[in-house]
Amino acid sequence: MRIGLLGTGPWAGMTHAPALQEHPDLDFVGVWGRRPDAAKELADQHGTHAYDDVDALFADVDAVAVALPPAVQADLAARAARAGLHLLLDKPLATTVDQGRAVVEAVQETGVASVVFFTSRFVPETDAWIAEQAGTGGWFTARAQWLGAVFSGDSPFATPWRREKGALWDVGPHALSVLLPILGDTRRVAAAAPGPGDTVQLILDHASGASSTLTLSLTAPPAASGADVELRGESGVIHLPDSAVGPVPALIRAADALIASAAGGQPHPCDAAFGLRVTEILAEAESLLNANAG
Structure with missing residues (x-):
């Protein structure tokens, strides 16, 4: 090709x-x-x-x-x-x-x-973990934290569009790409609230009946940065495994x-249709954040 x-x-x-x-x-x-x-x-x-x-x-x-x-x-x-x-x-x-x-x-x-x-969807260990948890089912709730320190130093990724749109649009897609295949599509963004810096916190209501909470930031202290997903349900408590794949x-x-x-x-x-669905969810969250700010 x-x-x-x-x-x-x-x-x-x-x-x-x-x-x-x-x-x-x-x-x-x-x-x-x-x-x-x-x-x-x-x-x-x-x-x-x-x-x-x-x-x-x-x-x-x-x-x-x-x-x-x-x-x-x-x-x-x-x-x-x-x-x-x-x-x-x-x-x-x-x-x-x-x-x-x-x-x-x-x-x-x-x-x-x-x-x-x-x-994350193209990291073999993560992709296999997502498929396994989707097949297991019975999840009651999930907590996703995607915390970066892009604006804490001289990161080359502190680009104008990230400064304008923040963590919601930069790391929010990563969190959704893991949660949606496991918990199903969202019925609504139940809540969206700002935190320190560009941090945002979301509560999602999923079609499966599960709920999830997301904490997203590009302004976390470097020592606090990292990503974690925790699932709780009929099978107990499980976390997204670490991976060294670049x-x-x-x-x-x-x-x-x-x-x-x-x-x-x-x-x-x-595919692009899934990318659009992620955009729709993030746009809904952005509208809630703007309404709350007003």
């Missing part, structure tokens, strides 16, 4: 470009970015080509991987899908429901494959999933 990369920021350089270069079944054709000099630098590092015109890149590839802020990603993803390209997207798919729906509609109209890179191997697995979906025609569980 010939694939191009859209984006030149830290995530593109640290994760996307290495994964696309290493994947044995991908031909990493080139890079496009909003900063041509950065696109050339990243392309040179990985022995591929820089494109000044995104449509020229679209014409040369079968698929695109996107490492851009979500608002930029959504518009370009819809254009790429309408050009007949398969989509390897980042989370969140979009930060408005309308933008997310536009991507899904373009995917449905053209029949291209789509995979959204919810990192984002590059996980993204290679996401690319595997895109190739398989494109070849077999079956949608992946983390």
